[in-house]
Amino acid sequence: MTWLGWALLSAVFAAATALLAKVGIKGIDSNLATAIRTTVVLVFTWAIAIGLEKHNGLAQIGRRSWLFLLLSGIATGLSWLCYFRALQMGPASSVAPVDKLSVVIVIICAWLFLGETLTPAKLLGGGLITAGAIVLAFA
Structure with missing residues (x-):
């Protein structure tokens, strides 16, 4: 599959994320909801990496890549916290386009x-x- 196919799948799953999260955060703290979602992502992605035996490549990752991947992770976490709070406060059909x-x-x-x-x-x-x-x- 080309980059375009993967990008389209990403858009479909991002849309599902917004819709499912909007229903899921009702009545709970948005930060707690983000923590739950992040835990699921953590377990899911490590299961894939281990299942496909990609975890063996950890030793080959350079310091620069580690730094930027860690910074990207922090940015992702901050984005998700803000996104879930916005979803809790506003309509998904307005929050998602601004995002x-x-x-x-x-x-x-x-x-x-x-x-x-x-x-x-x-x-x-x-x-x-x-x-x-x-x-x-x-x-």
Whole structure:
């Protein structure tokens, strides 16, 4: 499968995450809900890594990769905590589009820090995502 297939599956599972979480957090603290979800992700992903015997590669991971993976994990945790709190407070159909402004932030940061090309199509697409998020957030 190509990157596009995996990205589409990611979008489907992200949508399921928002909908399932919105129902699941009713009546409980959003931080506790995030901790439960994170525990499930931890167990699930390690089961896959061990089941596919990918855990043997731990020794080959360099210090730089460890650092950036750890920072990415912290960013993920903070994102999830904020996302679950937002879901608890607002409608999923408004929270999810605002969360997807991360796409626009990635486009800009990938251009600034990773040297990726900022094409007119990416500018237009990012602008449309921004406009769509604003419309959906206040619809």
